[in-house]
Amino acid sequence: MGNFNRYLITAALPYANGPVHIGHLAGCYLPADIYVRYLRAKKADVKFICGSDEHGVPITIKAMKENVTPQDVVDRYHKIIGDSFAAMGISFDIFARTSAPIHHTTASDFFLKMYNDGLFEEKESEQYFDPEKQVFLADRYIVGTCPKCGNDKAYGDQCERCGTSLSPDELINPHSALSNAVPVKKATKHWYMPLQNYEPWLKEWLLEGHKDWKNNVYGQCKSWLDSGLQSRAMTRDSNWGIKVPLPDAEGKVLYVWFDAPIGYISATKELTPDWADYWCKDDTKLVHFIGKDNIVFHCIIFPAMLKAHGGFVLPENVPANEFLNIEGEKVSTSRNWAVWIHDYIKDFPDQQDVLRYVLCSTAPETKDNDFTWKDFQTRNNSELVNNLGNFVNRTMVLTHKLCGGKVPRFHEEVADDTDREMLAAFQTAKDSVEASLEAYRFREAQAGMMDLSDQGNKYMQKKEPWILAKVMEKIKAGTPVDGYTEVDLPALQMKIDNCLHVCLQLMANLAILTHPFLPFTSRKICHLLKVVDRMLEWENAGSTKLVNVGYSLREPELLFKKIEDDMIAAQVEKLHAGLVKPAAEAAAAPAAAEKPAAPAKAEIQYDDFAKLDLRVGTIIQAEKVEKADKLLKLLVDIGTEQRTVVSGIAMHFNPADIIGKQVTLVANLAPRKMRGIESQGMILMAEDNGKLIFVNPAETVAPGSGVS
Template identity: 50%
Template sequence: MPHLLTSALPYANGPLHLGHLAGAYLPADLYARYLRLMGKDVLWVCGSDEHGAAITLRAKKEGIDPRDIIDKYHALNKASFAALGISFDHYHRTSTPLHHETSQDFFRTLDQKGGEFIVKTTEQYYDPAYQQFLADRYIKGTCPRCGHTEAFGDQCENCGSDLSPTELIEPVSVLSGSTPELRETKHWYFDLAKHEDFLRRWIQEGRVDGEQVHDPTTWKKHVIGQCMSWLNEGLQARAITRDLDWGISVPHPEAEGKVLYVWFDAPIGYISSTKQWCLDHGRDWRDYWQNPDTELTHFIGKDNIVFHCLIFPAMLRAHGDYVLPKNVPANQFLNFEGDKFSKSRGWGIELHEYIEEFQDFPNGEDALRWALIRNLPEQSDADFTWDGFTEYYDKDLADKLGNFFNRVTVLTHKYFDGLVPRSTGARSQVQHQLQQSLSTLATHFEAFRFKDAATTFVELATFGNTYLQDAAPWSLAKADPEDPRIAEIMFDCIQVAAALALTAHPFVPLVSAKLRTVLKQDIVANGDWAVARDTLAAGRPLIAAGHAIGQAGVLFPKIVDRKDDSLLQIVLRQRNKLRSSAELASSAEQSGGAKIIDTPAADEAKPEISFDDFTKLDLRTATIVTAAPVKKSNKLLQLTIDLGAGEQRSVVSGIAKHYDPSELPGQQVVVVTNLAPRKMAGVLSEAMILMAEDAQGKLGFVAAPAGFGNGLGVR
């Protein structure tokens, strides 16, 4: 069964930012890599969208040829994708002769069928100074919905309303700045309304001509919802031609001087990209696009839902020879430090900038991939922050994955000279855990739940660390260096390491390659996951006894490191870029409170949060029972707190410079009880005490009124 994957063609009129990566490209890469590991026939195509008004407008403003624009940004974006491990099978261009030919053939087929196009003569804006009709983006004016004075002829970017040029108040030509005039022109329209009944059944029921072609319950709710909103309002015919001098010429004798509208030719780019790949590899493109067994999946952002779930499927249906998508797992939007990405305001970071800035950062490409995966906007908008980037890298990659590999390899070399020890081969909790983890990961991948898959991956690393810590082979070795349990423990841990090295590949492919190298295994190949699944099911190990492994060392040097802050400085530079612009001063202040930036002033407000965010915190009253210094630390105290009902917890708090331990027993406090436990200076901390800080930096306890008991909720 062929799996044909597409990602929305990015415009070649500027560099891409992190939001683009999180929307249509990283999720598709995860899915493609997983399918390949399962031994599937996968073809993932994409390419640059090189037509449209935005490109010609930029070229006119800069006084250059549109091809100079598309050549520059096609090369830049393609290189950025490659650097970040985005594993397209083919990255095409819509400016190629093959794409022009494919798009024109598509138009001719629909035109010859009859009834698919409506030809209308309408009035459109014309700029006499430039002697040309104005496409939507060539016109600006005041939005009739919100009053924004910089709305375009197709959309107001302030309120998000879809517009037509004639709706704008006081329209002006972007080219000349003068008021345009209305003139008659003829255009071809795709009769989308004709396909409304088909689209409704296909979206709601997953049925075409009475046959079940997809399962609508597997589609994201916001995708279905947006489609049904359009269908319920009634579909309208959409223009597919434009009066422009840059684009694909309309192959019709009455359409001289007109080009195909970019929204019509861009999705056909998936077909031309497939054709080019097949030409290069001796395959037939019809095996993918005209094979009823093909699993076609479109990866897009939510702003492309209508095009990929209504318009393009209607085009494919009208043509009659093409498969329809089985799923369109559109993502929501990714924001940046609490605000929308904005090139004009310098808010955000572009892919090529990240690659350049983090080129000396260990595993920098995968660090970005991992931070985005852990926060993908799968069901709702998400927010990328440098704090989150730091936390995901340090806690997941350094503390869990890297720490586990380092300990396992060190101990294997210490006790068995780097050779996988022999085991009884009996099925164990480890064998069961590995099978369960691989199965759960597969379920999440196949349901496009990539955040859940990442969580499962981290849980497997956590399992390995916990198993090793609880088994404590070093303790057994002290009592009896020949204890056979040591070999069993290390054998099990090496199997976990092998599973992690394999399943890391979709998430962090460069790291996966390093882990496999540490284990002296070949780089993962197509089908390896399926082989591992079958190997575990048969009760066989992923790495056999006697296999030699290497030393991991420090795979992930931490960003927040008391001895070396070089990585932290790289992250801080990015945060400080946002604060250095006067234009962004107020916006930067609202994004404050970052743990890795300068300590905020006492009266500085943090960003607004929802009530639901606040209710996630479990705040309770407590009393400090004991307090003692933490060894080898002049800042930390270890406290025991009483939460009532016989529950006591250990808390590590950085208050040693403010309080003598002897004066703390009996002190009432308020604590956050549902934070994940973590070790600080080797001591487990199971809650966090709330403190107030005055202008001089003095800390004081937040406490309930006298007489309140322990364990009471704070609301």
């Protein structure tokens, strides 16, 4: 666990403008909870911090749409989100609010310290302004027609129909979402943090000091730093948020991404008077759990803020996950393509651990992954019911049937290598799970726990205590049994005792090892064994003496229930029935259906196609080409070498988001100079209604693999 005396674990503050869905859980809250439960089991001094992010444009847009105040919105969703987390066993020490007075004070003081130290630049710029409402407009408050797909409901930052990233200048016929007026540009003053001043320090601290971070995190950070940082406004024009604490800042608030991470600090202040021990002492290990869309804020901007302010510890790790898709499609809250946690709790009461298990099993730790209801059913029925649940139930039933419901003795005189190997496997499993947890490999850790349960099933199947019991019954009844007589009865009972003693000790070990992942199931096992919570301390894992001989056990109860096909069909139907199709998309649908396919090109011979050298490559760097809005400069690993490729996809992709993506490269295309950069190949793309999609293999393959 390293040389740390305390642990400060944070999970990204969710926006209080809607409920939380399974993508949120898989992204950061579940892995954070697993890690914290493990640390607590090790008796570490740990604080688990989270809260709702109650400022920013999404809140005010939600309020505007519902014709209520922003405070009404955050009050409602703070409770819904908090209740959902609690129901799923996400064990925060505090779930705070950025609208709380303690946070306003903390964030204002933080800003003032930097301001008084001369760390901000004051700049005047022109921004869009609503002449009717007399307010400045964030990009999301500007609506117009998308220049790419014709959607007339596109926002000033993105078209939600085709996914294109936009700026208000690119919209056709832009208008204010507040009044429908045509926005005008007006000068406004803001305070900027010159992030470029922190580049040398960030490169040393992050790129040199944290090469052990996950590849997706490190790669995205390197891309940002290699592209060069620029000054970033830390204030906004708005009436909702933390007011800029300066006399000449009327109508201005702190930028939400300045105030939100400070929420970790204010929440810790609210939690404990010893908050400074966790934030200001060098022997604290600070770990941020986030999704990949928050990497730049937690790995570059917030550390730069902490460094500039001074006196705070910096994150030791930021194990960000990628995105979780649902049934092959990206989660979309606006289209209601999501599995909401509060809905799951209603539909599957007392089955929180099933969802925890499935989300951990399919966690997008290194790449985007997919949740399907069919996989959910299969994992429950095949792995939880038939593996873990089956082992625990068989152990309990057989103990009651063959040993009077009490923990039998272990008899060394009849023990064999199979017994001893099974007992030794407890410590091996503990070491394996622990190593994986320490490395933030939660899928691997959970699989290690389940492997011990699988070994238990195989051990019991090999020992067959029920067969030995039948042999004993026949001998007692006077029925001849080959190789056995009455003199063998004590030895046969001792063998049964040994098997069930080992299984009960294994069951107790499973209670400890499952607790970080399946806390509700862990406590059910403890209930069956009639043991206290203290047994769940990590130091007890691996022990072969967790349940005492002669101790009476409770009657068997099933840990998991089989999920039937009709339940899954109902969830799939619910998902599709709730899908909201944007008005622009619905209007465009008939035209799209009538749109003729692209005309076929002239026929070629096989030999023509064979001239192409198509290879799978992995994007390892991506950056915008200076003074070229449409071009990205990519560095693509094709196994034997790394190629520089200039591609006209900048309007469709954020450079940081495509690092690690696999692509198909035309590797023998003659080099061509574009904007002074020699492009050594061409990336194959598919176009779907204006949206560009990488042509890549269905499964990850080694860079350089040929395509034929």
